[in-house]
Amino acid sequence: MSKQKVALESLVSRQFAGKLLLRNEIQLEDKQFEQFLADGVLRPSPSIVKQLISAICQRCGNRKKYLFGRLPCKQCNQNHLYCRKCIEMGRVMECEPLYYWNGKEVVWPIIDQPCTWEGELTALQQRASDRIVSAITNKEKELLVWAVCGAGKTEMLFPGIAEALRSGMRVCLATPRADVVQELLPRIRNAFKNVNIQGLYGGSEEKTGNAQLIISTTHQLLRFKAAFHFLIIDEVDAFPFHNDPSLPYAAKRSLHSTQSTTIYLTATPRRNQQLRLWMKQLPHVFVPSRFHGHPLPVPILKTCTSLKKDIQYNRVPYSLLNWMRKRISPHRQLLIFVPTIELVEQLYKNSLVQLPQQKLLTSKDRIMCVHASDPERKEKVQLFRDKKIDILITTTILERGVTFPSVDVAIIDASHRVFDEAALVQIAGRAGRSPDDPKGEVVFFHNGKTNSMVHAIDAIKSMNKRGGFI
Amino acid sequence: MYCLWCHEEIITEVHWGNLIHLYRPKRLCMNCESQLIKIQGDLCSICSRVSSVKKCADCLKWEDYEESPIKFNASLYTYNSFMQEVVAKWKYRGDYQLAKIFQYEFEKEYSKKFSFLTKKKPVVVPIPLSKQRMTERGFNQAEVLADFIPLQKDHVLERLHGEKQAKKTRYERISTENPFILRKSINKTVILVDDIYTTGTTLRHAARLFKGNGCPNVYTYTLIRG
Structure with a gap:
């Protein structure tokens, strides 16, 4: 019996590790769910924390008063707060906790030869990708990759991703839009043929998100907590990552530990990033020319x-x-x-x-x-x-x-x-x-x-x- | 104030009208409000669909089958793509606050269309949800709408099973059996309230129950005519 339980737990741990979920996002029978709660492998945590005058949604970090609503809850016969900001991903209510995995830590497989891509990088791309690899091995916190439009950013990432997978890390590539996820997914699948890869976006077929390498929209990071050892955020300067404070909040939370590495990709750093570059607070690598070696057209x-x-x-x-x-x-x-x-x-x-x-x-x-x-x-x-x-x-x-x-x-x-x-x-x-x-x-x-x-x-x-x- | 839909700040122009009177707060910004389209023009006298003839083809088809249990249906808005998005977020995502968008207009339209009934002291009955759906959503959108009407409400209906109508074809909808039961008969005029009238099957099912149990007249009042 207990052996069976252990086997089940390890199967389930992959599914729920690194997530922060509502009850209705957890596909478990009530009985099984109660059992996990009693065993302490799934833990509830408050979903909306009330402070003196404001409240904070623990899923999206929303603090704005006008983005909270009140709803007369039929189960508790009380007027409850709910978050209107992240409601598209399922309603977070004051009386329903968020659950996170507290069981055995998942050991992700070490993949010897993950990268099956056979293309070649230009000298400039190679320099940037070496820098990315060294950021991972040195467990650096952040690195900005500033590459002009058309520098071939995706290919530059391959050695870094490969390095992370070789060390048994969990990797996520987050990009602002679902179109881009759909475009990237086949390219990455082709470059990493032996790796389990999933694409997550609103309305995607795969919803489990239990793969080692995940390509997702930045919004999907709202469902993750302490998950990734290596996180790549594409187009940090773009809508919505740039305008929506809940996305940097979610990205930060989705990191596995303080030793995780975050890579920001951009062609046009915003003022605040440029300022941090200039003050040498944010390490960066610059790729100044396109992969074909011609200058950018000047408008x-x-x-x-x-x-x-x-x-x-x-x-x-x-x-x-x-x-x-x-x-x-x-x-x-x-x-x-x-x-x-x-x-x-x-x-x-x-x-x-x-x-x-x-x-x-x-x-x-x-x-x-x-x-x-x-x-x-x-x-x-x-x-x-x-x-x-x-x-x-x-x-x-x-x-x-x-x-x-x-x-x-x-x-x-x-x-x-x-x-x-x-x-x-x-x-x-x-x-x-x-x-x-x-x-x-x-x-x-x-x-x-x-x-x-x-x-x-x-x-x-x-x-x-x-x-x-x- | 912030727009309930796009969260942009609403800056209301101060003029004598809202300076002197207590003005009602705006729920939507100009741009969002302009996308809510009211039903206008010639309507079918029974179901309020836009129609050049007095009885639309659908209502005539119903008449072959039975005498309409509904005296008439009054609706407020058309079901355009903007409205579909609003309803999806309100009902299916469960954004309760969005109901406020409709509060004022829903009440106003009620007194316009149903004031002739005031002497008969009608009873407002919201269409219920099934228990399962109710726990899922946490609120019943028809009840919320009914609460906007300043009249006595009576929750006498109960829904036994409730698959989503939205996923069914017309034939499937019409040929379903009655999902409601009546807990108490009412011998006054009844106004049924629901969020949307599409084929009218749900409302007709409920109305038939009332008519069969000694209710003289049944009217329906819906937010949207789909």
């Missing part, structure tokens, strides 16, 4: 004083048409960024009429528009990738994480506030990503220069300078 500013009027009177901005006529290589595809969804649709309608008239478009089905709430978003992006479309009008959703080999990029109304410095650098980084066509034009159409635009161009120029160009 050109084009003033377009009639921009607001053109939009108002349903015209394609005049300067855009003018530029399109004079493009250096008109065979490149064109990616047009606009600030709002309404403008996406409006510009699309206008372009359908005006571009064929101006002979800038061969047929009407070679232009499309896409935005976040577009149900056919994935298909349209794929069509663009397959070169079935010449022009794609988009919001900032395509600002990062996507690669099209040969495109020119235009931003309409670059002075809009959604285009901050990081966004502009990222958007400019969409051009010239392929070794066959390493150049690309990037044009900001604006009706008034903003600081973000100036800073973005300065940042790109200085990165090129550090890469030894100019």
Whole structure:
């Protein structure tokens, strides 16, 4: 009997180790669950801690009063607090504890030859990846990897991940968006064929999250506690990690111990990170040039004083048409960024009429528009990738994480506030990503220069300078 | 104030209207509020669906089958994609506070549509949840809505089994057996309250019970016409 129990426990320990879960996320029969509680292998911990005037959600770290609600609980006949911030991941209520695993610690297997990737890194990539490996072996706490757009960040991580798996560590690669998880998963599976890998995102098929190597969205980290020895956070400067304090909170909690290593990946560090770099509080490694060894395209500013009027009177901005006529290589595809969804649709309608008239478009089905709430978003992006479309009008959703080999990029109304410095650098980084066509034009159409635009161009120029160009 | 939906801060413009009167707090920001669409135009006289004829095709189909146990249904909003998101978060995720979005309008619409009943002293009955679903969610959305109406409420219905209607096809819904039992008969006019009227099967099941047990008239009042 007791032997059976031990066997069951070790099976279950993998499932629950490193998690922080609600009762309804624990797939156990009531009887079994009670038994585990009585044995002390599963422990409850309060889900919402009340302080003098505020409350803190223990899952997402929310302290804001307006993000807590009250609900008359039928079971306790009391008005209870619940967290409205992380409710998309299941409701955390004051009267229901969160559970964590307190049983035997899981020993993750030591994998001798985890990496089956056979590609080669460039000298710069190699330098960065060596630095990552040394951060793991020296048990450094943090390391920022600052690599320009298109430096080949994913490949640089492989030696580090391999090193961690060789030492029996649990590894997580967290990225801001589900699309990116879906894109990364096959690539990583291909590079680590002998390793159990799971992808976690809202609506993913695998939900257990008991693998040694996990690729997840940053939101999924809310369900982990003391889990990972090696955590990689992709695009730290991006929405939502940058704007949502609960995600850094969750990331910190998901670390296994103080000896765990966190790697931040970014192409455009934010002010606070730059400050920490400058004060030498945050160790970093810089990858100044793209994997194909060409500099980043520097954006050109084009003033377009009639921009607001053109939009108002349903015209394609005049300067855009003018530029399109004079493009250096008109065979490149064109990616047009606009600030709002309404403008996406409006510009699309206008372009359908005006571009064929101006002979800038061969047929009407070679232009499309896409935005976040577009149900056919994935298909349209794929069509663009397959070169079935010449022009794609988009919001900032395509600002990062996507690669099209040969495109020119235009931003309409670059002075809009959604285009901050990081966004502009990222958007400019969409051009010239392929070794066959390493150049690309990037044009900001604006009706008034903003600081973000100036800073973005300065940042790109200085990165090129550090890469030894100019 | 913060918008209950997008959590953006709401900055209300101060004008004489809200300076002099005690104004009711805004629950949604302008942008979110504009996405809630009320049902307008010509409606079916029975189910409140947008329809150019007096009785819509669905209600005529029902009539082949039985005389409608519902006098008429009144609804407030259309079931657009924004509303679907709100309802999903409210009901299925269990964000209780979101009900406040509808409080004022739900009450106002009630007095508009049902004021003619005031003399008859109607009883408001919310559609119940099954016990299992109730423990899952912690609250009954129909009850919350019913509480917005300043009238006597009577929880006389009980739900035996409650699979989610939302996952069924039209035929499956119509041909299900009655999931409710009536604990006490009421011989006054009854107003059934629920969150959404889709095919009307649930509400018709409940209404049939009341009619069969000596209730003169049954009306239904729902937040959304799906």
